[in-house]
Amino acid sequence: GAVVSQHPSWVICKSGTSVKIECRSLDFQATTMFWYRQFPKQSLMLMATSNEGSKATYEQGVEKDKFLINHASLTLSTLTVTSAHPEDSSFYICSAKPSGRGTYEQYFGPGTRLTVT
Amino acid sequence: SQQGEEDPQALSIQEGENATMNCSYKTSINNLQWYRQNSGRGLVHLILIRSNEREKHSGRLRVTLDTSKKSSSLLITASRAADTASYFCAKGGGNKLTFGTGTQLKVEL
Numbered sequence: 001g002a003v004v005s006q007h008p009s010w011v012i013c014k015s016g017t018s019v020k021i022e023c024r025s026l027d028f029q030a031t032t033m034f035w036y037r038q039f040p041k042q043s044l045m046l047m048a049t050s051n052e053g054s055k056a057t058y059e060q061g062v063e064k065d066k067f068l069i070n071h072a073s074l075t076l077s078t079l080t081v082t083s084a085h086p087e088d089s090s091f092y093i094c095s096a097k098p099s100g101r102g103t104y105e106q107y108f109g110p111g112t113r114l115t116v117t
Numbered sequence: 118s119q120q121g122e123e124d125p126q127a128l129s130i131q132e133g134e135n136a137t138m139n140c141s142y143k144t145s146i147n148n149l150q151w152y153r154q155n156s157g158r159g160l161v162h163l164i165l166i167r168s169n170e171r172e173k174h175s176g177r178l179r180v181t182l183d184t185s186k187k188s189s190s191l192l193i194t195a196s197r198a199a200d201t202a203s204y205f206c207a208k209g210g211g212n213k214l215t216f217g218t219g220t221q222l223k224v225e226l
Contacts, residue, residue, distance in 0.1 A: 002158075004159075006159075032212060034213070034214075036216075038188045039215075041219050041221070042218075043205060043216045043217060043219050044160075044216045046213060046214070046215070049212060049213070058194070083156040091157070093159055095159065095160075095214075097212065102221075104147075104148055104150075104165055104209055106162075106214060107162075108152075108160040108161075108162075109159050110157045110158055111157070112160065113157070
């Protein structure tokens with residue numbers, strides 16, 4: 001149990017276009033999901049916390065108008081990179097926190113590699 | 118900002134040897150977690166140690182926590198080639214996890 005999927009697993013897009021990444025909790029409900037980005041050989045940096053039915057909370061330095069997050073249901077959060085540029089190329093990973101459980105558990109998706117040309 | 122610094126940044130050992138990775142952090146924690154990441158993949162949760170615990174075991178993994186020194190270590194015993202991956206510590210507090218810089222472990226045959 002506790003499986004999180006991401007779609008797509010990789011995407012290549014042209015500069016100026018928008019890309020949507022989906023994060024789904026497959027066998028549990030998640031009131032809270034998190035979005036991270038990771039540059040090659042670096043650590044994960046938290047971008048935002050996504051709460052079902054409310055606005056996402058963005059970390060300092062993350063442009064909320066560029067990285068749109070929607071958490072419309074208890075099993076799905078989406079991250080849209082708007083007007084993508086080559087510097088947005090990165091590995092994006094989501095995690096989901098099961099509803100109603102202790103605060104410590106988070107389950108990670110397999111990640112989405114975005115390449116902007 | 119990252120709260121955890123890990124060392125070494127990279128570690129190369131022979132199969133069968135033990136691997137030790139260290140993590141230091143700056144502020145207080147509720148818990149500290151260790152994750153593994155294979156190249157280009159998501160994270161796999163390895164072990165969680167609470168702030169009131171000093172040592173925890175899981176299979177070939179042993180984690181220690183010293184809150185007075187704000188540090189933790191992960192020991193992998195009898196390493197295998199399949200243990201080759203990046204290992205991250207993550208400070209847990211409230212909802213968020215704050216990841217360390219990671220250690221890239223390579224286990225050679």
